[in-house]
Amino acid sequence: MSQTTYGWLVIAFPLLGTITIGLGWRKLPGRSAGWIGTAAIFLSFLAALGALIVMQGHGEHHRQMVSSLWSYASTVGVDAQMSILVDPLSVFMILVVSGVSTLIHLYSITYMTEDRGFARYFAYLNFFVFSMLLLVLAGNFVILIVGWAFVGAASYLLISFWYRRSTATRAGIKAFVINVVGDVGLVLGTYFIFKHTGTLDLLGSFHAASSGAFGASGDGDLVAGCLLLLVGAFAKSAQIPLHTWLPDAMEGPTPVSALIHAATMVTAGVYLIARMHPLFELAPAAEDVGAITGAATLLIAATIALTQTDIKRVIAYSTMSQIGYMIMGVSVGAYAAGLFHLMTHAFFKALLFMGAGSLIGAMAGEQSLEKMGGFRRALPFTYGCFIVGGLALAGVPPFSGFFSKDEILLITGERGGWHWALYVAGYIGAFMTAIYTFRMIFRAFHGKPVPEAVELEEGHLHHAEVPRNPADGEVEDTEVGFPGPFHTIAERALAMRVSMTLLAVGAIGAGFVQIPQVDFVIDDFLKPSFFGSKLYETRTRDGLLVFGLVLGTVLALTGIAIAYRIWVQRPGIAVRARELLRPAYELFVNKWYFDELIGDFVVRPFAAIGGFAKNTFERVFVDEALIGGTTGLVRIGSAAVRAVQSGFVRYYAALLVLGLAGVGFYFLLQT
Secondary structure (H helix, E strand, C coil): CCHHHHHHHHHHHHHHHHHHHHHHCCCCCCCHHHHHHHHHHHHHHHHHHHHHHHHHCCCHHHCCEEEEEEEEEEECCEEEEEEEEECHHHHHHHHHHHHHHHHHHHHHHHHCCCCCCHHHHHHHHHHHHHHHHHHHHECEHHHHHHHHHHHHHHHHHHHCCCCCCHHHHHHHHHHHHHHHHHHHHHHHHHHHHHHHHCCCEHHHHHHHHHCCCCCCCCHHHHHHHHHHHHHHHHHHCCCCCCCCHHHHHHHCCHHHHHHHHHHCCCCHHHHHHHHCHHHHCCCHHHHHHHHHHHHHHHHHHHHHHCCCCEHHHHHHHHHHHHHHHHHHHHHCCCHHHHHHHHHHHHHHHHHHHHHHHHHHHHCCCCCEHHHCCCCCCCCHHHHHHHHHHHHHHHCCCCCHHHHHHHHHHHHHHHCCCCHHHHHHHHHHHHHHHHHHHHHHHHHHHCCCCCHHHHHHHCCCCCCCCCCECCCCCCECCCCCCCCCCCCCCHHHCHHHHHHHHHHHHHHHHHHHHCCCCCCCHHHHHHHHHHCCCCCCCCCCCHHHHHHHHHHHHHHHHHHHHHHHHHHHHCCHHHHHHHHHCHHHHHHHHCHHHHHHHHHHHHHHHHHHHHHHHHHHHHHHHHHHHHHHHHHHHHHHHHHHHHHHCCCCHHHHHHHHHHHHHHHHHHHHHHC
C-alpha cells in the first residue's frame, strides 16, 4: 500500500470506532466499548507505522504526497477537495498522537470502569483522536478548518463529560467559546491567504506565496493572515491571553486531561505554525509575535504553577508553560527542536497526569495538595512514575525533556540580537519548572502520611462517605453525569501500569534520538517538509551548546534542591516566604487576574450589549416597530376583508359584475 492509503486508514479507524461505539453503546457488554475504542486507536497507530515504513522507501524529494477522495466544491477560482497530505511532518504527528492516545485509552479502560457513561466516554475519546488526526493530515485549508472545529467540539464533550457537575459544564462551555475565537481567526486568516494565492490547497498556497503571490502590495494581507492564524494557534494551544480555558479543563476526567495536554489539542497550535512556515517566514513580524507570546506564556504559567494547590492544575499550568517553549521554538525557526519537544512532552506529561489520576483515586477524588502527603510507601509505582515524569519535565539529564527543551533554547540563542531576551526567559522558566514540579511531588509523596495513605498501607483503598465536587465541595451523586463511586489506583490495575510503564520508558529514552552534535534523527526525518526554509537548521555551535546544557542542568538541580529544602526539610519557609512576598503571591495565586480582566473588559461589556439588544433594541424596534407594525397592518387588512364578507349572495354577485366590468373597461381603454 502507498503512504497515502495508510494515511486514510489512520483517520478511518478512529472514525469507525466512534460510529461503532456510538451506535451500539446500549448493547455493548461490560468493558467492550473500551476495548473497541482502544483497538481502533492502536490500529491507527499501526497504520501510521505503515506510512512511516513506506515513506522511508522514497527519496527525500518525493516524500510529500497528496491524496484526494473527491472534489466537493469546484467552482470558478475555488477547488476544495477531500484531500490529505502525508509527509514527514504529518507522519511525525500521527505517530505521536495515535501512539500516546492508545496508551491513554488503555489506561482509561480500568480507570473509568465505575463511571455510568463508560461507552459514551470512549465514543467521545475516539472522536477526539479522529478529529486531531484529521487536522494534522489535512491537505487543504477546508479540511484543516473542519478538523480544527471538530477538536474544539470534542473537547467540549469530554471536559463536560460529567455534565451534572456544574463546574464541569461551565468549563466545557468556556473551552468551547474561547476555541471558537480561535476558529474565527483561522477562517479569516485563510481568507487573506486565499485572496492572493487563489487556492485552498496547502502546498499550492505555499508555492504561490514563495513565488511572489502577495507581492509588495500584499505584504499587509500576508502579515494580517499570519497574525490571524496565530489567534487560532494561541486559542487552541492555550497561550496568553487565550489560555484561561486550560486550567478549568481539569474538570474533565483525568485521562481526558492527559489526552488534551499530551497528545492532542494543545499541540495543534504548534503544528499549525510549523505547517505554515513558508507563510510565516515571509511575515517575520508575525513570527516575532509568536516568539514573544510563547516566551511570555512560559514565564507567566510557571509563576502561577508555583502557587497552585490543585495537583491537576499544577500539571495544567506546566503544560501551558511547555507549549510556550514549543510556540517560541517554531516561531524562531527551531522547527525540529519545537516538534521534538512536542514528542518528549507527550510522554512525560501523559505520565504525570496518569500518576495524578492514581493519586486522586487513592484520595477518593480529592485533588488538593494541602490534603495530601506521605504516599511514597503507599503508592511506590505511582511515586516512581512521578519521579521519572518530574525529572523529564524539569530537564534533568539524561531524561528526555533535557535534550528537547535545551535544543529550543540553544537555537533561540543562536538567532542573536533581541532573541537573547527569549533565551534568558527560557532558562528562568526552566528554573521555576524544576521548583514547582518537585514542590508538587514532595508535598504529595513526602512528609507525614495522611489518613488515606495510612489506610492504603494497611491494604484498604479509601472511599468517600459522601461524594463531593473537589472544586467547590458540593455534594454529588454517583449516577450518570457524575463521577463514578471510585477510580482505581495504578498499583491495583495492570492496564494502568502497562500504560504508565511504556510512557516512563519514553520519558527516559526518547531524548536519545536527538542528541545535539551527535545525531539528528528528528532533524533529518523532518527535513523534506521544510525544503526551502531559510531557518531550518541541523547543526549548532559547540560553545553555546556546552554552555546551555551545563546551565540547564545546574538550574534544574538547583530548583529541585530548593524545593526539597522548602517543602521537605524546612516546611515553615514556604509560609514565611509567602508573607514576605505577599504582593507577588497574590498576583500569582490569582493567575495574574486574567479571568477578572477578561470578565471586566470582554465578557461583561458584551453581556451588556446583549442585554441592551434584548431589552431595548429587540423590544422597541423588533417587537413593537417591526413585528408589531407588521401584525398591525395584517390586523387592519383582515378586518377590512372580514367586513366585506357579509354572507349575502347578492353582494358577491354585484362584486363579481363590477370586477368583470372593470376588466372589460381596461381592455377597451387599451384598444
